[in-house]
Amino acid sequence: xxxxxxxxxxxxxxxxxxxxxxxxxxxxxxxxxxxxxxxxxxxxxxxxxxxxxxxxxxxxxxxxxxxxxxxxxxxxxxxxxxxxxxxxxxxxxxxxxxxxxxxxxxxxxxxxxxxxxxxxxxxxxxxxxxxxxxxxxxxxxxxxxxxxxxxxxxxxxxxxxxxxxxxxxxxxxxxxxxxxxxxxxxxxxxxxxxxxxxxxxxxxxxxxxxxxxxxxxxxxxxxxxxxxxxxxxxxxxxxxxxxxxxxxxxxxxxxxxxxxxxxx
Ligand SMILES: [Zn+2]
Numbered sequence: 001x002x003x004x005x006x007x008x009x010x011x012x013x014x015x016x017x018x019x020x021x022x023x024x025x026x027x028x029x030x031x032x033x034x035x036x037x038x039x040x041x042x043x044x045x046x047x048x049x050x051x052x053x054x055x056x057x058x059x060x061x062x063x064x065x066x067x068x069x070x071x072x073x074x075x076x077x078x079x080x081x082x083x084x085x086x087x088x089x090x091x092x093x094x095x096x097x098x099x100x101x102x103x104x105x106x107x108x109x110x111x112x113x114x115x116x117x118x119x120x121x122x123x124x125x126x127x128x129x130x131x132x133x134x135x136x137x138x139x140x141x142x143x144x145x146x147x148x149x150x151x152x153x154x155x156x157x158x159x160x161x162x163x164x165x166x167x168x169x170x171x172x173x174x175x176x177x178x179x180x181x182x183x184x185x186x187x188x189x190x191x192x193x194x195x196x197x198x199x200x201x202x203x204x205x206x207x208x209x210x211x212x213x214x215x216x217x218x219x220x221x222x223x224x225x226x227x228x229x230x231x232x233x234x235x236x237x238x239x240x241x242x243x244x245x246x247x248x249x250x251x252x253x254x255x256x257x258x259x260x261x262x263x264x
Contacts, residue, residue: 040052040053043114044110045059062110063105064106064111066104071088073100074101075231075259077106097239098226098253102254102256103231103257104130104257105133105257105259107261111257114258118165119229127168130169131169132176134169134255134256134257142177142255145225147219147222147225148173149182150166150181151236152164152166152183152184152211166229167183171183179225182217182219185214186214190210195233200235203235204235208239211240219249224252228254230256230257230259231260
């Protein structure tokens with residue numbers, strides 16, 4: 001009798017596990033069906049790949065990933081290994097306001113195409129994979145920060161583009177890392193002209209008064225990690241970092257997807 005009960009219980013458990021498998025089957029078949037209709041494709045060239053959100057081997061090879069040795073302050077790669085040199089001549093000549101910067105790749109080839117795809121072609125499918133690469137490149141900076149703040153756009157530009165790519169990346173990184181994100185901690189209150197072709201002094205002047213912290217999102221004592229898509233001259237990040245530090249932030253660093261390797 002007892003063994004029959006046990007058998008029944010075991011049989012019931014077996015039925016339950018079978019049922020669970022059947023219940024989870026639609027999800028599995030759903031994924032399989034989606035893969036059949038929309039097979040996972042390379043983010044760059046559209047060639048078939050194993051999983052969604054990746055690059056094919058050929059495109060991966062072309063991404064100018066930044067690897068050591070790089071400048072400890074700016075995160076820019078050294079053209080060749082100087083043998084233990086930690087800070088680039090640029091960082092020594094013009095020390096940045098922010099503590100450190102890191103980027104996934106040089107702003108060239110596929111890395112530049114990915115940034116343009118996100119920014120100008122509404123490729124929002126790029127947000128998650130780009131954020132995952134940024135979280136990996138910025139592991140150290142993320143471990144030292146407790147608040148992510150995207151570099152803001154002026155409202156007129158936000159109105160035209162409808163989204164701030166830096167904010168999308170910051171939200172996605174925060175979702176992956178568990179960090180707090182304050183998308184409106186910093187406001188861009190001045191419409192600045194493009195930085196291209198301006199001298200170092202003109203760039204700084206152009207960005208004077210461009211940012212203002214929102215008192216509704218206090219940064220006092222916080223270790224802030226600024227998030228942006230591209231780090232070019234550092235003038236924008238410097239202006240944003242200066243304003244955050246003046247508002248009482250304990251430290252400010254910068255994490256971007258791409259960076260322009262500066263001429264020595
Ligand atoms: Zn490809």
